[in-house]
Every structure is written in structure tokens, then in C-alpha cells.
Amino acid sequence: MINKAIAVKDKTDPAKLIKVALFDQKKRITKPHKHNGYLEFVLLEQTQGKHYIDGQEIQIMAPCLLIIRKDNVHHWELDEPVQGYVLLLKREFVENSLDLEIRRLIDELAGLNTINFTDVSTLHSLFSLLSAEEHRTVQEALLKAILAKSVQQAGAGKTLKTKSKNLFLQLTQVLNKEKQILNNVAYYANLLHTSPQNLNAACQKHADKSASEVLSGYIISEAKRLLFYTNKTVAEVAFQLGFADQSNFSKYFKRAVGLTPQNYRKSTA
Structure with a gap:
């Protein structure tokens, strides 16, 4: 008996945390595979066919946006010619961003694998600009615009409406709006x-x-913002984020970032 394994592909550039390229016509028909730790957005402006993702068959009618996560097993059969872009986003790009809105918008797209559009001219322009951009701040602004446009369209299509999804989205909305983010899942459960x-x-x-992992992502991003933009001491940052003492916060931060809060502050000075 031959043991079959799911192929794992990595199309990213080791030196880049975000990459945008025109769709490769040679890859219009693929075999089942997963991605090596990155999120993929595929803007299809012209084509039709089938997309198979985690055993689900989806009919593709461009224009549309496909969202493929690192744990998804997928492949497609697309008719030529295929016109569009592929955006590869590494987790580190989002984690290193001081803009919490990017994380929130990605969270709002959770559970979606296809967003249908009637007009993708704006997305085409954004993808095109992002493909040639190297400056981190501009990359973040363009990515946020792409995500916001996608969330807007998904909302118009009424695809974000299940009770459990609303509960998840309520959490991300609270975390994005709260002036003070606390390291306490029970607190947010009670709030919701x-x-x-x-x-x-x-x-x-x-x-x-897990809820703790979602909360942790926001806590670390907020901690980075406080360390970068304010003169608060590490102890003051720890207290503001709901940690009992500075030591616990420093260990928590180092596990996630690889640097102590003090060393992170020095590295960004």
C-alpha cells in the first residue's frame, strides 16, 4: 500500500513577508496541496471553472476573490485565459503591523473562501500598486484597502451572518474599539x-x-504600539494590559515576539 501525503507548497520569497504577482497561466490546473504558513488571496478577473477546497466543490465565475488559508487543502481547474493576481501574505506581516485594523479585517473574513464581485476595477488597481510597492507603510495601507473592500463586498452579499460567526466578529470588533485590551478571556465572554x-x-x-490565541494576537499588537508610540514603562504597559506583574508580561511578550519588551523597544528606536 502506497502512503499518500498532501503536498505542501511555498511560493513566497524568503526575504519578503508580502508578495503580489500576476496569475501564472501555467498554474490554471493544480493538484491538491496546502500552503506553507501563509494566507493567499487570488483575484480572478477573467476565467471560470471549479475550485476544490477542503472537499468542497465551488463553481468559479469571475470576477471573484478566493481566500485560501494555510491549513486548507485545495486545487482548481480554471479555463484559460486566466486574468488576475495572487497575493501571498505571511503571518509575520500581520503580527509586525502596528495597525490593528488589518488584523480585524482579516478576522472578519474568517470562514469565507470566495467573494463574488460585479466590478473589480478598484481591486485591480490596488493589487497592481501593491505588486510594485516596497515601502512597508504603503504596503500596509494598500493591503488594508484590499481587505476593507473585500469585507464590504462580503457584507453586501450577506455572507457574514451565522450566530457563532457573529460572536467571533463581536469579539474582534470589541478588541478593535476598546481603549484598553485586557488579558482575560472570561472578561470578554461576560461582555458579550x-x-x-x-x-x-x-x-x-x-x-x-482558541479565544486565548485570538486575544493574544491583539494583546501583542497593542503592547507593541504602547512600547513604540508611548514613554510608558514596561511595568505600566503590563498593568494596562491586565497582567499581574511585569515579569509575567515580559515572559508572555518574549514567547510571542522573541524579544523582551525592553529589547523590542530598543530595536524600534
Whole structure:
């Protein structure tokens, strides 16, 4: 008996955390595979065919945007010619961003694999500009515009409406709007009138993360913002984020970032 393994592809550039390129016509028919730790957005402006993702068959009628996550097993059969762009986004790009809106917008797209459009002229321009951009701040602005346009279209299509997904989105919206982010899942569960177990289940279903992991992403981003933009001491940052003491916060931060808060501040000075 031959053991079959799912192929894992890596189309990223080791030196880049984000990459945009024109769709490769030679890859209009692919075999089942996963991606090596990155999120992929495929803007299809012209083509039709089938996209198979985690066993689900989806009819493709351009224009549309495909969203493929690192754990998805997928392949497609697209008719030529295929006109569009492929955007590869590494997790580190989002984690290193001080703009929490990018994380929130990605969270809002959780659970979606296809967004249908009637007009992608704006997205075409954004993808084109991003493909030639090297400056990090401009890259973030263009990516945020792409994500915002996608969320807007998804909302117009009424695809974000299940109860558990709404619970997950409510959490991300609260985290994005709260002036103070606390390291306490139970606090946010109570705020959303649910239990920590229900909140955790919603996060697992629609983001493939526990509620603690979702919260951790926001906490680390907020910690980076406070360390970069303010003169607060590490102890003051720890207190603001709901940690009992500076030591616990420093260990938490180093596990996630690889640097102590003090060394992170020095590296960005």
C-alpha cells in the first residue's frame, strides 16, 4: 500500500513577508496541496471553472476573490485565459503591523473562501500598486484597502451572518474599539453575554484559533504600539494590559515576539 501525503507548497520569497504577482497561466490546473504558513488571496478577473477546497466543490465565475488559508487543502481547474493576481501574505506581516485594523479585517473574513464581485476595477488597481510597492507603510495601507473592500463586498452579499460567526466578529470588533485590551478571556465572554466555552468554540470554528490565541494576537499588537508610540514603562504597559506583574508580561511578550519588551523597544528606536 502506497502512503499518500498532501503536498505542501511555498511560493513566497524568503526575504519578503508580502508578495503580489500576476496569475501564472501555467498554474490554471493544480493538484491538491496546502500552503506553507501563509494566507493567499487570488483575484480572478477573467476565467471560470471549479475550485476544490477542503472537499468542497465551488463553481468559479469571475470576477471573484478566493481566500485560501494555510491549513486548507485545495486545487482548481480554471479555463484559460486566466486574468488576475495572487497575493501571498505571511503571518509575520500581520503580527509586525502596528495597525490593528488589518488584523480585524482579516478576522472578519474568517470562514469565507470566495467573494463574488460585479466590478473589480478598484481591486485591480490596488493589487497592481501593491505588486510594485516596497515601502512597508504603503504596503500596509494598500493591503488594508484590499481587505476593507473585500469585507464590504462580503457584507453586501450577506455572507457574514451565522450566530457563532457573529460572536467571533463581536469579539474582534470589541478588541478593535476598546481603549484598553485586557488579558482575560472570561472578561470578554461576560461582555458579550456568553460563556468562555462558547466564545472559544466560535473562535475555533471561524478562525481556527482558541479565544486565548485570538486575544493574544491583539494583546501583542497593542503592547507593541504602547512600547513604540508611548514613554510608558514596561511595568505600566503590563498593568494596562491586565497582567499581574511585569515579569509575567515580559515572559508572555518574549514567547510571542522573541524579544523582551525592553529589547523590542530598543530595536524600534
